Amino acid sequence: MAAAFLSTANTFLPSTLSSSSSSSTTLTTPTSVYPHKHSAKRQLILCKAVIESPLPSSPILTKRSLSICLTTALLFSVAAKGYSEANAAILEADDDEELMEKVKKDRKKRLERQGVISSSNKETAYLQELVYKLSKVGQAIDNNDLSAASSVLGPSTDVDWVQKANTAFRKLSSSPEEKTEVDTFNSSLSSLISSVIRNDVESSKIAFVSSATAFEKWTTLTGLVSQLKGL
Known part of the structure; x- marks a missing residue:
């Protein structure tokens, strides 16, 4: 309007790994709210402990450990992906709900304003x-x-x-x-x-x-x- 009037104008706790003097390895981990993630994490740490252990391992134990490691890694990857996708879906649903609420509020506000103007x-x-x-x-x-x-x-x-x-x-x-x-x-x-x-x-x-x-x-x-x- 000015121009019309005037031409010039935004943390697992590491799992605590304790090893005994025998060839067996004992793993201590806190309770997790996600059982599948807890189990997979535990297996990965076990694999690491077996591979890095200074005690000699038999060929059978080595093959078995390697198999466990590979299987656990795959399961952990699938579980993590599924958890991530589920989390994303929840967040997206929350965003959609917030957007719908905003649209409803804006529409209500416009209708109220139109009513005031009309009167x-x-x-x-x-x-x-x-x-x-x-x-x-x-x-x-x-x-x-x-x-x-x-x-x-x-x-x-x-x-x-x-x-x-x-x-x-x-x-x-x-x-x-x-x-x-x-x-x-x-x-x-x-x-x-x-x-x-x-x-x-x-x-x-x-x-x-x-x-x-x-x-x-x-x-x-x-x-x-x-x-x-x-x-």
Whole structure:
């Protein structure tokens, strides 16, 4: 709207392996909440203990150990993959549920806002008058005619059309972002009036663009941009 008004504007515990003086190996591991992972992990550590043991091993034990190692490694890989895929599926389901909840909340918010707007004909009329006022002021400033701009703006923000606009702002603003844009608009409008009174053309243009931009952002946030003519 500013351009239309003014052409210049994101840990297993290692398994604890204890070895005795005999050729047998005793493995101590904590209880796991995942039995299949616990068993597979235990077998892998056993394989490592057998292979690294300084005690001589018979060929039969060596072959058997190697077979256990290979089988365990395969089972552990399959179990880990299955666990990972199951975990991913759970996370994806959670994400989908969160997305659906957000969509529902956004839809409810839009419907509530539409209901408020539909029952606010008087406030919408106040805002339409604001659009016309800003349009005239923008044309006057663009022509360096600050006298004409002053006659439309009035001497201060206490004038009737500004007070009515703020009545509409208060009723139709709900989010912090919307209220921030209202504050920006009022601050910029006050600067605009002061600049026009001082006959400062450049400051008037800057203040006008700032106020018009804040108002345009507010109408977009509230959904009123399609309800007002001249935006």
